[in-house]
Amino acid sequence: MDKKKISDLEDQIMSTVGNALKAIDFANLKRDINYKTDDTLSHFKTKFNVYSEKHMSLNRKAKNDVSTYISKRPAGSISGILYILFGVSGSLVCGFSVLIFLIFKMLFSSIAVTISYAMLGVSLIFLAVSLGLLARGIKSRKRVKRFKTYVRFIDDNSYFLIKDLAKFVKEKESFVVKDLSKMIDLGMFLEGHIDEEKTYFMLSDEVYSDYLNLKKQQMAKESNNEKLNEEIYNSEKEEIESTIKIGRNYIEQITNVRNELYKEEIAIKLDKLGNIANQILSNVEKNPKKIQEVNKFINHYLPITIKLINSYKELNSQLVQGDNIKNAKSEIEKSIDLINSAFENLLDDLFEDVVLDISTDISVLKTLFKQEGLAEDDFKK
Known part of the structure; x- marks a missing residue:
């Protein structure tokens, strides 16, 4: 997906939302579930490096013996x-x-x-x-x-x-x-x-004894590393499940508002929004590694959307529909259109790897068919 286009689209969304609700001010929520463990993990990557460093000193000690x-x-x-x-x-x-x-x-x-x-x-x-x-x-x-x-x-x-x-x-x-x-x-x-x-x-027995002690220490470190990895995995899993749960809750709120506004034109836009949002979350559930790509969607745009449609519901409930109310409702509808467009692009971007894999498989098949003389060009000869 073209990052510049998405960036421009985000600017349009925020600008339109600002016109609709002057007082809306949201803080960006950012989540980081990596826990910065790279330094810890890299410390254990090579199995015998510690042995070698320790044995160097033992070599110097045993030079004359x-x-x-x-x-x-x-x-x-x-x-x-x-x-x-x-x-x-x-x-x-x-x-x-x-x-x-x-x-x-x-x-x-x-x-x-x-x-x-x-x-x-x-x-x-x-x-x-x-x-x-x-x-x-x-x-x-x-x-x-x-x-x-x-x-x-x-x-x-x-x-x-x-x-x-x-x-x-x-x-x-x-x-x-x-x-x-x-x-x-x-x-x-x-x-x-x-x-x-x-x-x-x-x-010597001394070096062998030191080697066994170092090996025990290394095994203990590796065991601790495995536990740390497991804790990180469980923490990431909980974080992902929590994030998806929040997203599902937002979608439920959108559905509830849509049901109250079923007679309004915006109901069709909200149906589309809920459908796209559901597909995004379903994709993330199948591919948890993509959670970082949709964090902004779940933690920033969905809350904005909820506030917009709640504002629309409140404005729509007013008995007297003056020009200001009509203009605000129109701006919100435009915002929903922009949000739907951005979410469609996001959903499409999530399938980028799938498309790449399919293209690779097709390319491999074509190559194999060509080698076996089964390509279309071969039959034309």
């Missing part, structure tokens, strides 16, 4: 080498034994079958065990290598984001989480902890 939480001889640094040595030695000996046995088996077929297969089975078992030791040793050594890489990434930090570490080592976050958990179990990180969300790794 990081090494105390890292094993100087991580699991696998020595045992991994031994596993590899035993695995390689055993694999060579057992593999060579199996090879020699097969050669002798081919050259001397007189060897007892039972004994030959028993010896072969034992050799193969020892070969499998040796290969298992070799694989375990290699796995342990790789874990130690990754551990040293993790330690380089940790530097002087007492906590970090797992996703950052995953990027650093070029591995998936799920792999890094399992890897860190295994290292914690093996005592490679003496006091390591991973949060429940698998987001943070904390190097």
